[in-house]
Amino acid sequence: MKKVFTKTKGLTDLPFHYCPGCTHGIIHRLVGEVLEELDIMDTTVGVASVGCSAFAMAYFNCDFVQALHGRAAAVASGVKRSLPDHTVFTYQGDGDMAAIGTSHAFHAAARGEKITAIMVNNAIYGMTGGQMAPTTLEGQKTSTSPYGRDCSQMGYPIDFPKALATLPGAVYVAAVSVDSPKNILKAKRALKRAFQVQQAGLGFSLVSFLSTCPTNWGLSPVDSLQWLRDHMMPVYEMGEIKVTEEVKAL
Amino acid sequence: MKKVFTKTKGLTDLPFHYCPGCTHGIIHRLVGEVLEELDIMDTTVGVASVGCSAFAMAYFNCDFVQALHGRAAAVASGVKRSLPDHTVFTYQGDGDMAAIGTSHAFHAAARGEKITAIMVNNAIYGMTGGQMAPTTLEGQKTSTSPYGRDCSQMGYPIDFPKALATLPGAVYVAAVSVDSPKNILKAKRALKRAFQVQQAGLGFSLVSFLSTCPTNWGLSPVDSLQWLRDHMMPVYEMGEIKVTEEVKAL
Amino acid sequence: MMDKIVLSGFGGQGVMFVGKVLAYAGLLDEREVCWIPSYGPEMRGGTANCAVIIADEEIYSPVVEQADCGIVLNQPSYDKFLPRIKAGGALVVNSSIIDMAVSRDDITILAVPASEIANSLGAPNIANMVCLGALLSKLQLTDYRSIEKAMDAVVGKKKPELYEVNLAAVKKGGDCA
Amino acid sequence: MMDKIVLSGFGGQGVMFVGKVLAYAGLLDEREVCWIPSYGPEMRGGTANCAVIIADEEIYSPVVEQADCGIVLNQPSYDKFLPRIKAGGALVVNSSIIDMAVSRDDITILAVPASEIANSLGAPNIANMVCLGALLSKLQLTDYRSIEKAMDAVVGKKKPELYEVNLAAVKKGGDCA
Amino acid sequence: MPKVVVAADRCKSCGLCVDVCPKTILAIGDKPNSKGYYPVAVTDEEECQGCGLCGLVCPDLVLEVYK
Amino acid sequence: MPKVVVAADRCKSCGLCVDVCPKTILAIGDKPNSKGYYPVAVTDEEECQGCGLCGLVCPDLVLEVYK
Amino acid sequence: MTKVLMKGNEFIAEAAIRAGCNLFFGYPITPSTEVVEYLAKHFPKAGGTVLQAECEVSAINMCCGAAAAGKRVMTASSGLGISLKQEGLSHAAANQLPIVVVNISRAGPGLGGLGASQADYFQSTKGGGHGDYRLIVLAPSRAQEMYDMTMEAFALADKHRNPVMILAEGFLGQMMEPAELKDPAPAALPAKDWTVGHSAGRAKRFIASYGLTNEQCEANCLVWEEKYRKIRETEQRWEEFHTEDAEYLLVGYGTCGRIAKSVVLKARQQGLKVGLIRPITLWPFPEKAFVPFRNKLKGVLTVELSAGQMVEDVNLALQCSVPSHFYGRQGGVLPSDNELLGQMLKAFQLKLPEGV
Amino acid sequence: MTKVLMKGNEFIAEAAIRAGCNLFFGYPITPSTEVVEYLAKHFPKAGGTVLQAECEVSAINMCCGAAAAGKRVMTASSGLGISLKQEGLSHAAANQLPIVVVNISRAGPGLGGLGASQADYFQSTKGGGHGDYRLIVLAPSRAQEMYDMTMEAFALADKHRNPVMILAEGFLGQMMEPAELKDPAPAALPAKDWTVGHSAGRAKRFIASYGLTNEQCEANCLVWEEKYRKIRETEQRWEEFHTEDAEYLLVGYGTCGRIAKSVVLKARQQGLKVGLIRPITLWPFPEKAFVPFRNKLKGVLTVELSAGQMVEDVNLALQCSVPSHFYGRQGGVLPSDNELLGQMLKAFQLKLPEGV
Ligand SMILES: Cc1ncc(C[n+]2csc(CCOP(=O)(O)OP(=O)(O)O)c2C)c(N)n1
Ligand SMILES: Cc1ncc(C[n+]2csc(CCOP(=O)(O)OP(=O)(O)O)c2C)c(N)n1
Ligand code: SF4
Ligand code: SF4
Ligand code: SF4
Ligand code: SF4
Ligand code: SF4
Ligand code: SF4
Ligand SMILES: [Mg+2]
Numbered sequence A, B: 001m002k003k004v005f006t007k008t009k010g011l012t013d014l015p016f017h018y019c020p021g022c023t024h025g026i027i028h029r030l031v032g033e034v035l036e037e038l039d040i041m042d043t044t045v046g047v048a049s050v051g052c053s054a055f056a057m058a059y060f061n062c063d064f065v066q067a068l069h070g071r072a073a074a075v076a077s078g079v080k081r082s083l084p085d086h087t088v089f090t091y092q093g094d095g096d097m098a099a100i101g102t103s104h105a106f107h108a109a110a111r112g113e114k115i116t117a118i119m120v121n122n123a124i125y126g127m128t129g130g131q132m133a134p135t136t137l138e139g140q141k142t143s144t145s146p147y148g149r150d151c152s153q154m155g156y157p158i159d160f161p162k163a164l165a166t167l168p169g170a171v172y173v174a175a176v177s178v179d180s181p182k183n184i185l186k187a188k189r190a191l192k193r194a195f196q197v198q199q200a201g202l203g204f205s206l207v208s209f210l211s212t213c214p215t216n217w218g219l220s221p222v223d224s225l226q227w228l229r230d231h232m233m234p235v236y237e238m239g240e241i242k243v244t245e246e247v248k249a250l
Numbered sequence C, D: 001m002m003d004k005i006v007l008s009g010f011g012g013q014g015v016m017f018v019g020k021v022l023a024y025a026g027l028l029d030e031r032e033v034c035w036i037p038s039y040g041p042e043m044r045g046g047t048a049n050c051a052v053i054i055a056d057e058e059i060y061s062p063v064v065e066q067a068d069c070g071i072v073l074n075q076p077s078y079d080k081f082l083p084r085i086k087a088g089g090a091l092v093v094n095s096s097i098i099d100m101a102v103s104r105d106d107i108t109i110l111a112v113p114a115s116e117i118a119n120s121l122g123a124p125n126i127a128n129m130v131c132l133g134a135l136l137s138k139l140q141l142t143d144y145r146s147i148e149k150a151m152d153a154v155v156g157k158k159k160p161e162l163y164e165v166n167l168a169a170v171k172k173g174g175d176c177a
Numbered sequence E, F: 001m002p003k004v005v006v007a008a009d010r011c012k013s014c015g016l017c018v019d020v021c022p023k024t025i026l027a028i029g030d031k032p033n034s035k036g037y038y039p040v041a042v043t044d045e046e047e048c049q050g051c052g053l054c055g056l057v058c059p060d061l062v063l064e065v066y067k
Numbered sequence G, H: 001m002t003k004v005l006m007k008g009n010e011f012i013a014e015a016a017i018r019a020g021c022n023l024f025f026g027y028p029i030t031p032s033t034e035v036v037e038y039l040a041k042h043f044p045k046a047g048g049t050v051l052q053a054e055c056e057v058s059a060i061n062m063c064c065g066a067a068a069a070g071k072r073v074m075t076a077s078s079g080l081g082i083s084l085k086q087e088g089l090s091h092a093a094a095n096q097l098p099i100v101v102v103n104i105s106r107a108g109p110g111l112g113g114l115g116a117s118q119a120d121y122f123q124s125t126k127g128g129g130h131g132d133y134r135l136i137v138l139a140p141s142r143a144q145e146m147y148d149m150t151m152e153a154f155a156l157a158d159k160h161r162n163p164v165m166i167l168a169e170g171f172l173g174q175m176m177e178p179a180e181l182k183d184p185a186p187a188a189l190p191a192k193d194w195t196v197g198h199s200a201g202r203a204k205r206f207i208a209s210y211g212l213t214n215e216q217c218e219a220n221c222l223v224w225e226e227k228y229r230k231i232r233e234t235e236q237r238w239e240e241f242h243t244e245d246a247e248y249l250l251v252g253y254g255t256c257g258r259i260a261k262s263v264v265l266k267a268r269q270q271g272l273k274v275g276l277i278r279p280i281t282l283w284p285f286p287e288k289a290f291v292p293f294r295n296k297l298k299g300v301l302t303v304e305l306s307a308g309q310m311v312e313d314v315n316l317a318l319q320c321s322v323p324s325h326f327y328g329r330q331g332g333v334l335p336s337d338n339e340l341l342g343q344m345l346k347a348f349q350l351k352l353p354e355g356v
């Protein structure tokens, strides 16, 4: 009897601590599957950020380093320069990367740092209980935008992948979603490509995942996926935003 | 007998401390002239950065606040939120804004902060004696890239205005040069427009000036201007990079 | 006089809310009160708990090491707080979903099928209030009337219907005590 | 024995270089030496200066408050360092561009038209070396031969021509002393 | 015959699998697991076509699908 | 008649004005100012056309141009 | 006046609004987040501005801009975020900018944990940033003080033109207690004649602190040092509890101060002459409180939620003239009153007539 | 062995290369910049990596990554830049990452100035970041020590798995003196069996320091505290100069230690029994050096380039048992030996047989 679907060896057996229906879990699984398929679990170092995924290191079957909030891209650069033959990736929230971590991600990309950055965009600060993130949508209510985000005062949602795509060092930039089986499979292909770009030493690769936060959005997990489709997908450019010639040639 | 050219009231009489031929001086004058022409000397607060222009505050006929290295855009945001009816501008080096100050400039732009940011791009850290800047060109020799900037290791020159132009909050972004009388006049028009954009409350405006550093480039002032034309202008997108409809409508 | 109360369950079971109601009850009776939440990464999914102190003198030490009584709404909470009730104290247990194999005989254990009762009231999420009702008889410094006032202050105006069903639950719980 | 020397001029006049040559001279004679630059924002355009200590015992305090002798290449330097030479000490002054209206008679002032001499040697930028030559006679722990060795170590190999003209300047300066 | 194995103790009854199952044969169960969540159960094993979609969308690696 | 006024003490003899003058009537002088720089001087006042370019490019506000 | 029941963090926020704070710049971090959340909800109605910055470094520098423009401004953070503000705090102090900085502390070092900790004492009082500067540091111990001291912080900041820090364990920020929402105490404050903006008809100003020469730098340092001397002289605050006839002294601030009070009472019940000094200003440290006790005590026990930091200042204040002991818990753990009582008896080698 | 003449900063860089440092991450700042500049020139030939980060925060976090991967790594900065690294240093200490941090200090607070200053003593020794952690802090006083202590810093960092700071005034970084380029002293260091990478055939590792419960956090804190206790016990370093029969003691580190030596000699020439203790490790502070002098001195004078910081540790080490005095210069100004001699005579109320 063959297995149609089963847990990847890229992950440990530890149950996730995430809230019910939080898609951090799906994204974890995709990362684990890519680690397994590329057979790089022994030569990969992940860098955890601070956010709901701060404790992710226990879930992956590879070595991990905990970074301070926002510093993952800098830490990953330090690891990669030390272990050039290893695969190094960061797993960061949208606040972690696009708020406090802006300059580290920006300059890692500008340097063409040979790492893969993963951004989990749930339009909110999940870990701290639902404050406004740089990615929070216009009018969206959060605990620090209780009357809805007023962009003229609080700023506009940042499409961070688009900004990084302007940098020559960023050779592969993709924005994906895990709201449906189809998109989950698409997302995995993008993620795998990003890792392969790194293995080929072509430069900095970024995959941004649209993800849900049922708890802080105040929606059921199922409704959250719908909200993501209805409100986030139209705002953020989706798909492979930047693919250089070298990457295409892979 | 009419004055064809004379010193603006926008500046004090204090002689500049800059090296011979350093175009920081020309850019200062343009700012002073715009302050005078818009008659806003009494309602303008400048924010000085840390770089060769750290002591600029003594040269301008308006109030000034000294910011820490890289923090000018944050300080300016604090000033503007306190004095919404004032004109607030930053005067920053390329290192100050595009290296250590990256996230502050980036997020001030994302917030559509109603300030005018001036970046003086001389492709080097002048104040500290000629180290590599984010804007240093490929192959350019500096004290921290003594064998020439190797982009694959040290990163690629950053065209910061282009990156900020991707943000909705940045409504006017221009890159100019002060290498010739013609360009000096062009530069002044852009600068004036940036200030007017702020006065109209449209959002964040940025003017990037290509500037020389004869001392650290190791060239004569005249040769420096030629080097700027030959090497910097081709690399950095010049002119009005972003002009929103509202700005055009001004 | 002082009531030290611990309240524990998993996120969503509304232990923080019960705590607030108790604290308000104390406040409205012009007692000294302290509401002490547990906060931290455990939150995600895991168990939440808080402690409430109601006293008729100034509360110096806000540290609740051993409580006079408490409410536990799920198994992990039971396991964690059973040992933390003072001898002679009382623990209200949501017997609907808690296995009480391990127990103590130096404290009063009030086994209340709170989840069932809540379901019977058509509001599965108020097992917490049922347990509160059962707890009241064990408290020195607050009673049903105070809770009524408190509920009024906390939810009353905003959500009358909520107000009603919650108090109904408290009453039902009281009958189990 | 100890020579404390101050050297000052505006950026580009090569005072730091003279200082290094002196320090190397001391080093090659196996003396204890200290080369102390002024560093800071003044640099931009303004005056640069440094101090050199050459000693035959360990140098504890590296602070040069009052110097035994010095070289000043421009007016601001003269004004600043004239008062900072010990009584009985010596100051070499680039008389080509320095007005010595104010002066002292408790120190030896060696007025050397260094800029002219440098021009006459066809290298306007070596007034510094001319003054160094004039200074040598006032030093206890170094002499022309040491300077020669030092010049060899500092520029010798790299730029022979520079080496020559610099030493020529030192000699010429020596004649003025 | 296709089969879905449920690691009930991992389930958080988020309902994503219930929503995605083309055969609508998944439902939230009625007795809590150790964490206090009510894990999903397969209502009609016969019907399962082994498409694996439930496993694909489950955030908590609760489901294994065989065919 | 056009005229250029040189604030000699501000001049740093950078040469930018010398380079830009269409009439090539500006030159670095030969006696230093208080800072030790050799300020520019107008070699042939007659020739000046008062175009003001020198003032425009001078980084140190040394020059005023009248016409 | 009736009392309201809120979290300590919310009392701080409400006090800021009523103290006439104009702007708040911050970045969320547990356990301080309710401050920005409360303000986001209530500050706009009061005409205030709340701006969530992209990081703590940005927040403190925004505060510098607002303070330079003469506004009352506040920021709040914890542990890691406060560490990030150190450059900005040093800069703010050098530029004599009145800013209220709230540190709802958590357990460190590094990411540490979220529990109650007092391990930021050195950072707060000796200057975590570079250079000789000081923050005035206030340490509340209950909800009413969270409120009152926030009001006082704004007054002290304007009075001395200096950043003021409120240092409270996360425990105090998260706990709900009743407190009165008093009006600010009227205070005669110096005119703000040094701020930027509206410069018509006066010489232009700039706010900067660097020195172009060492001599100028030293002159600046001496001005600041003199200011700090005056603050040390005039602003020491502390609470004494049963010290009249004390032979033994407990010293603790914040939550430890409260727990220590229970201990003092329990000890007194047993006839032990134990008293408590609870520092309220951590800087300036209340040395004056200790002067009368030099050479006069049988023992002092300093209790902190750290490995031992304030204990150094206690020893210096007592000129090492009495047997000094320390008891600390770390990582967010709070000692119970019985635990602390036991430790005290052990340290002072005392027996209770009848065991407790 | 022949000596070479370089700037102190260059000796630090050269020592790092010869100590087997693998990577350097930094951001330029006067007066430390020659460190990165020298490495940019010479490190690549030696197979090292120099990366100019976009800011100091990035640099210290890059260091954390490299240290976690088991490499020898260094960063250098000054004043403002060091303040920005505080969060990272607290994190590095909590994660027990061996990193060498060079602080070529300048005058603060804020932008301050570039002159010689020792006003970062508290920040460096008591923890400028949040939480209970310590850096081992070495204070060289001349070129040879800049070189030697850099070598030692790498060994100490690996030995104790702790960040080590070299704290030297800009003056020492900018000054050229001759020094020998010795080879590193052979040291038996613990195996790096905790690093990430190359994980085949072993359980996966992660490097993190947080605690999910207060109890776990406290357990971590106790482990670190025990390590610090051991370091305090074993690593105190200092130099004594004419202390054998000293009735009066001068205490100063770095440049002040040098100037104080001239003063001691001048005083001795006049028959005054003056000695010097020059702390070499600022943390752990060399308390042991002071134990023999408790209650035995007529006076102690601590001299610092600050408003008075280390003097607190001197008093604690002497248990406030001798008359204590302080003399400081600030903002970058250095006292001359005659000036210091005069201050000493004044403090100790001494007269010179014949005036100096
Ligand atoms: C320096 C610092 N500032 C603030 C925090 C508090 N904090 C922890 S996680 C977080 C934001 C998390 O949001 P995001 O990065 O989007 O991750 P998510 O939880 O949404 O997955 C914040 C502000 C911190 N830990 N460190
Ligand atoms: C936090 C901090 N890091 C580093 C420095 C040192 N520093 C002063 S100016 C400067 C760079 C200046 O370059 P740029 O901003 O391009 O201005 P320029 O001098 O070239 O005009 C640096 C690194 C500092 N003052 N503060
Ligand atoms: S808070 Fe939001 S992001 Fe965090 S685990 Fe819960 S659902 Fe996921
Ligand atoms: S160093 Fe360069 S940028 Fe700075 S003043 Fe001199 S020339 Fe201008
Ligand atoms: S998706 Fe997974 S966690 Fe959610 S209900 Fe289905 S099995 Fe349970
Ligand atoms: S495998 Fe397909 S059919 Fe079977 S339960 Fe899962 S989703 Fe339904
Ligand atoms: S441009 Fe100005 S500074 Fe330069 S030489 Fe001409 S006048 Fe002098
Ligand atoms: S005004 Fe024109 S012509 Fe006259 S000097 Fe200047 S540049 Fe030459
Ligand atoms: Mg998020």
Ligand SMILES: [Mg+2]
Pocket: B051, B093, B094, B095, B120, B121, B122, B123, B124, B125, B126, B133
């Ligand atoms: Mg620059």
